[in-house]
Amino acid sequence: MKTFDYLEPTTVGEACALLKQGRGEARVFAGGALMTILMKEGLLQPKTLINIKRISALKGIDFHPAQGLAIGALVTHHELETSKTVKEKLPILCAVEKEVANIRVRSMATIGGNLASGEPLTDLPQVFIALDARIRIASSSGERVMALEDLYIDYYQTSLAEDEIITQVIVPPAPERSGIEYIRFSSSSVVDKPCVGVAARISLGVEKACQTVRIVLGCVGPTPVRAKKAEAVVVGKPLDARLAEEAGSVASGECSPVSDLRGSEQYKRAIVGVLVRRALARAYEDASQS
Amino acid sequence: MKKGIRFRVNGVDTALEVESHLTLLQVVRERLSLTGAKFGCGIQVCGTCTLLLNGKPVSACSVLAVDADGSDVLTVEGLAKDGQLHPLQEAFMEVGALQCGYCTPGFLLTAKALLDENPHPSEEEIRSYLAGNFCRCGCYQEIVRAIQKVAGE
Numbered sequence: 001m002k003t004f005d006y007l008e009p010t011t012v013g014e015a016c017a018l019l020k021q022g023r024g025e026a027r028v029f030a031g032g033a034l035m036t037i038l039m040k041e042g043l044l045q046p047k048t049l050i051n052i053k054r055i056s057a058l059k060g061i062d063f064h065p066a067q068g069l070a071i072g073a074l075v076t077h078h079e080l081e082t083s084k085t086v087k088e089k090l091p092i093l094c095a096v097e098k099e100v101a102n103i104r105v106r107s108m109a110t111i112g113g114n115l116a117s118g119e120p121l122t123d124l125p126q127v128f129i130a131l132d133a134r135i136r137i138a139s140s141s142g143e144r145v146m147a148l149e150d151l152y153i154d155y156y157q158t159s160l161a162e163d164e165i166i167t168q169v170i171v172p173p174a175p176e177r178s179g180i181e182y183i184r185f186s187s188s189s190v191v192d193k194p195c196v197g198v199a200a201r202i203s204l205g206v207e208k209a210c211q212t213v214r215i216v217l218g219c220v221g222p223t224p225v226r227a228k229k230a231e232a233v234v235v236g237k238p239l240d241a242r243l244a245e246e247a248g249s250v251a252s253g254e255c256s257p258v259s260d261l262r263g264s265e266q267y268k269r270a271i272v273g274v275l276v277r278r279a280l281a282r283a284y285e286d287a288s289q290s
Numbered sequence: 291m292k293k294g295i296r297f298r299v300n301g302v303d304t305a306l307e308v309e310s311h312l313t314l315l316q317v318v319r320e321r322l323s324l325t326g327a328k329f330g331c332g333i334q335v336c337g338t339c340t341l342l343l344n345g346k347p348v349s350a351c352s353v354l355a356v357d358a359d360g361s362d363v364l365t366v367e368g369l370a371k372d373g374q375l376h377p378l379q380e381a382f383m384e385v386g387a388l389q390c391g392y393c394t395p396g397f398l399l400t401a402k403a404l405l406d407e408n409p410h411p412s413e414e415e416i417r418s419y420l421a422g423n424f425c426r427c428g429c430y431q432e433i434v435r436a437i438q439k440v441a442g443e
Binding site for chain 2: 001002003004005006029032033036037039040049051053078098101102103104105107108189190191
């Protein structure tokens with residue numbers, strides 16, 4: 001690893017100002033789970049590292065009935081996994097977190113870092129996007145809020161500007177009669193990065209018809225992908241086995257997986273089809289029972 | 291860039307001047323001569339460099355030493371107290387939960403973190419918490435049994 005200047009701001013404003021001064025040669029450092037690997041491999045050689053872990057405003061998980069769940073950017077995966085508030089309000093997140101990487105990574109890595117890294121082989125973005133999550137972003141000139149879906153541009157590329165930091169993830173309360181399911185498929189060890197990860201959310205309207213549907217495919221393209229054509233297959237109708245099957249087959253054509261050690265392109269497309277079918281069925285069942 | 295850090299290592303207040311790019315593993319092994327934690331994969335997969343940072347298991351090969359400023363660090367050398375091995379160490383010996391021993395410090399510390407968090411885990415919970423520690427000698431059954439022994443006491 002090459003040496004670098006190391007700074008520890010204690011406020012978001014200070015951190016953003018330092019990033020601006022760094023003119024692209026400064027990088028935000030939080031948990032460091034991915035950054036240290038990239039730096040050790042020489043893939044990133046920042047001149048300045050700005051450790052934001054001393055900024056207490058970025059910590060903690062809150063729930064407001066109107067706003068939903070607000071997760072601070074510095075919350076670690078393990079904190080999310082074991083949070084009583086999350087277990088009560090949005091247990092799917094605890095279930096997803098149990099399967100992320102290993103306990104050491106979950107203890108170190110942060111939610112903000114996971115989202116800001118643009119790493120495509122990961123789990124949370126799919127789930128958050130299916131829940132219509134938004135992110136709060138601070139910069140040296142102010143603050144903005146945007147849909148998480150709009151963050152991702154390409155492999156490891158996000159729409160964050162040089163002086164911007166994700167400060168919070170906001171998960172709005174789901175409409176009544178909603179169900180969500182995430183299925184992570186690993187083709188080697190359970191602690192490996194996922195081969196495919198599919199999130200599906202269904203919110204019911206009248207007469208058990210699917211009113212809002214989100215199908216989000218992870219690990220099968222440069223960014224998480226909303227399978228909008230597959231969503232359209234289901235919207236407005238009660239879900240049945242045939243419809244779930246059809247949505248799965250449409251979704252498998254809406255992604256762009258690459259062949260690698262976790263499976264061939266063809267294999268991953270087939271897995272997407274199966275997982276979408278299963279996730280939709282479980283989300284629908286969940287929504288019908290709630 | 292050099293930076294002064296202060297942290298507690300195995301209960302001892304320690305102050306050091308370190309280069310910003312050094313990892314916690316390098317500093318603990320090379321500056322403090324605590325060589326229980328080993329370098330393995332270097333990418334947070336194998337678990338052989340596990341240390342407890344403020345009670346939580348981390349891959350010390352991927353923690354910057356400067357980032358450990360102000361923390362509490364536990365290495366395998368700090369497990370025994372007053373000449374008495376930790377119950378997990380006793381159980382590992384009794385059950386024979388190791389062959390070459392390279393992974394053992396990481397397993398012991400991860401198991402300690404688990405039991406601190408959840409004193410009576412089920413077998414499934416043990417296996418899931420330890421899924422990120424690799425033992426190439428294949429002592430997994432014995433390791434799980436050793437932890438169950440301590441958890442059951």
